[in-house]
């Protein structure tokens with residue numbers, strides 16, 4: 001369900017329009033500790049970080 005942008009390596013949902021032709025990844029990077037670390041609007045559909053996992 002995660003996609004990493006090949007241009008800036010930000011992580012998005014697989015449905016995100018902003019990521020373009022990124023590469024699918026199986027899990028969030030260790031650096032991502034909270035929703036605040038995910039800048040894109042595609043994560044706004046999640047109310048809490050727990051919902052993503």
Ligand SMILES: [Zn+2]
Pocket residue numbers: 011012013016017018019040041042043
């Ligand atoms: Zn996104």
